[in-house]
Amino acid sequence: MINPGSRFLKKIAVVGRGTAGSLAAASVARMHPDSELELHHIYDSRIPVIGVGEGSWPSLVQELQQLTRLSHQDVQLRLKGTRKYGVAFEGWGRRGRDFTHFFTPQQVSYGYHLSADLMAELLHESAGASHIxxxxxxxxxxxxxxxVEFEGRAPERYDLVFDARGFPRELHSSQHIGISFIPTNTAMIRRCPATVRDIKGEPVIEHTYTRAVARPHGWIFVIPLTIHTSYGYVFNQGISSLDEVEADFDAFLExxxxxxxxxxxxxxxxxxxHRQIYDGAVARIGNAAAFMEPLEATAIVSAQLQIGMVLNMRLNRSIEHLERDAPVVNRFLVRSMLSYGLFVGWxxxxxxxxxxxxxxxxxxxxxxxHRxxxxxxxxxCDALPRFDEMISLMNQPIIDKADWNRMCAVPLTSYAQMSQGLGC
Ligand SMILES: Cc1cc2nc3c(=O)[nH]c(=O)nc-3n(C[C@H](O)[C@H](O)[C@H](O)COP(=O)(O)OP(=O)(O)OC[C@H]3O[C@@H](n4cnc5c(N)ncnc54)[C@H](O)[C@@H]3O)c2cc1C
Structure with missing residues (x-):
């Protein structure tokens, strides 16, 4: 039987209208085979979205094309996007050399630099949800x-809820694994004129890179879109004052x-x-599930993984497996998120x-x-031993062919490029 789980997914809620919630609503609408599905997209318009996720990984290119059924060119134009072939690191590591972390295959595979607001708009068009x-x-x-309990409305029952309400207000060690080994906790965002533009309705095909420039108080990202260029200074407010960061930001832009x-x-x-990303009925996604600073743009790709895993399991597996599947999916997602954290912290x-x-x-x-x-x-979860295995592969004189396809959140090629570039 195709999609044996879909009979038990008649009413689904997505809470939150940021990047994660918008992706979830469009994914449910696209993947669910039943036209009788009731999909509620719920958000509080008084609570703003974060709206700054502008870098992505290559999997988003394919996914947006499938969700919107538009051509790659049209998607890129609608996003005011450029093609991101990797991250260009300036001033990082002990070698004193700039280097690039390319997506693999190098110079072929690309993600988007995109406007987060425009991506949410595009996804709403294809979701066909009832908005609350x-x-x-x-x-x-x-x-x-x-x-789901609402303010000023009667509660409603759902077969599955995607909770995309953004960052938790506080962290508690019983509920969250703290990634204290990442040294930053604040970003200062500025918007500058575009340096690349669409010409006569054709998308920009030149290769672009997110720049990640080391600075005395942290690092600065530079993301080129066709409507503006985004700059963000990522730093630690416990170590550097806003005035110090602002002054260095000014100097950098000049x-x-x-x-x-x-x-x-x-x-x-x-x-x-979050230790409990998915319990079988509620799936935390996006910034509600996990977050680590934007050095490798891991948030959108994480939301894609969370949504894809949960929806595929619920649709493709029969309901009697649910109680056993849920902890397995949760463990996999927690391990993947923490592995991203280790990769970024490294x-x-x-x-x-x-x-x-x-x-x-x-x-x-x-x-x-981090240890x-x-x-x-x-x-x-076993994210740390798996990360250690990747690092020990980096330290071997020859990597056996059997290991070439190994991953720990990101592929071996990403570890190899970063290890070479940083000098560790
Ligand atoms: C400086 C910075 C740079 C970033 N750069 C990147 C990047 O380059 N690439 C990348 O992938 N990611 C990046 N991110 C991550 C980015 O934040 C996420 O990709 C993305 O915005 C996901 O947000 P979200 O949808 O989970 O939550 P949000 O955007 O915070 O949306 C939350 C939604 O929930 C709703 N809501 C909240 N509470 C309630 C409630 N009680 N009832 C009803 N509705 C509610 C709000 O109305 C809103 O619609 C960056 C983050 C930061 C901080």
């Missing part, structure tokens, strides 16, 4: 599903030849993985061209914490 503008007070597990910019926001963020392990307070903290204090924070007994 209301605040959710609570989501409770009930027999065979979940009940050296980059950028005369005009618009202040957008200062965004504090947590680095964490980028700081060799320092940078700056011997500043921030970089000493990042290299000598924060990163060494404790990701210890399998504390994290409840």
């Amino acid at each position: 503008d209301a605040k959710i007070c609570k989501i409770n597990r009930v027999e065979g599903g979940a009940e 050296a980059d030849g950028v005369a005009d910019f618009e202040h957008r926001a200062v965004i504090p963020f947590p680095n964490f993985v 980028h700081y392990s060799c320092g940078s061209r700056f011997e500043s307070g921030f970089w000493r903290y990042a290299r000598d204090q924060a990163w060494p914490e 404790k924070a990701a210890d399998p007994d504390i994290a409840g």
Whole structure:
């Protein structure tokens, strides 16, 4: 039988209208075979979306084409996007050399630099959901599903709820694995004029890269879209003051030849993985499930993985497997998210061209914490031993062909490029 689980997924809610919620609603509409499906997309229009995810991985290119049924060219134009072939690191590591982390195959595979607001708009067109503008007070597990409690409306019961309400207000060690080994916690965002543009309705095909430029207080991302260029200074508010960061940001833009910019926001963020991403009835996705700073643009690709795993399991597996499947899916997702965290944290392990307070903290204090924070007994998953295996492969003189396809969140080729580039 095709999609044996779909009979038990008649009513689905997606809570949140940011990137994660918009992807989930469009994915449910696309993957669910039943035209009788009731899909509620619920969000509180008084709570803004974060809206700054502008870098992605190649899997998004395919996925957006499938979800929207538009051509790649049209999708790119609608996103005001450019083709991202990797991340260009400037000033990172101990070698004193700039280098690029390419997607694989190099110079062939690309993701998008995209406008997050336009991507959400595009996805809403293909979701066909009923929209409910209301605040959710609570989501409770009930027999065979979940009940959503609204402010000022009667509660409703759903067979599956995607909870995409964004960052948790607080972290609790019983619920969250803290990624204390990532040394940053705040981003200052500025918007500058575009440097690449669509010509006569044709998408830009030149290869672009997210620049990740090491600076004394952290690092700056530069993301080229065809409507603007986004700059973000990622730093630690416990180590550097806003004034110090602002002054260095000004100096960087001036050296980059950028005369005009618009202040957008200062965004504090947590680095964490939720221990319970999926329980069989409620799936936390996006920033509600996990977050780590944007150095490798891991948030959208994580949301894709969370949504895809949950939907595929619920649709393709018969309902009697649900109680056994849910913990397996949860363990896989927690391990994948923590592995992304280890990969990103490792980028700081060799320092940078700056011997500043921030970089000493990042290299000598924060990163060494990873062994404790990701210890399998504390994290409840084996992300750390799997990450250690990848690092030990990097230290071998020859990597056996049998290992070439190994992954720990990202492919071996990503570890190899970063290891070479950073000098560790
Ligand atoms: C500085 C920075 C740079 C980033 N860059 C990238 C990048 O390059 N690439 C990348 O992949 N990711 C990036 N991210 C991550 C980015 O935040 C996420 O990709 C993306 O925005 C996911 O957000 P979200 O949809 O989970 O939550 P949000 O955008 O926060 O949306 C939350 C939604 O939930 C709703 N909501 C909240 N509470 C309630 C409630 N009680 N009731 C009803 N509705 C509610 C809100 O109305 C909103 O619609 C970056 C993040 C930061 C901080």
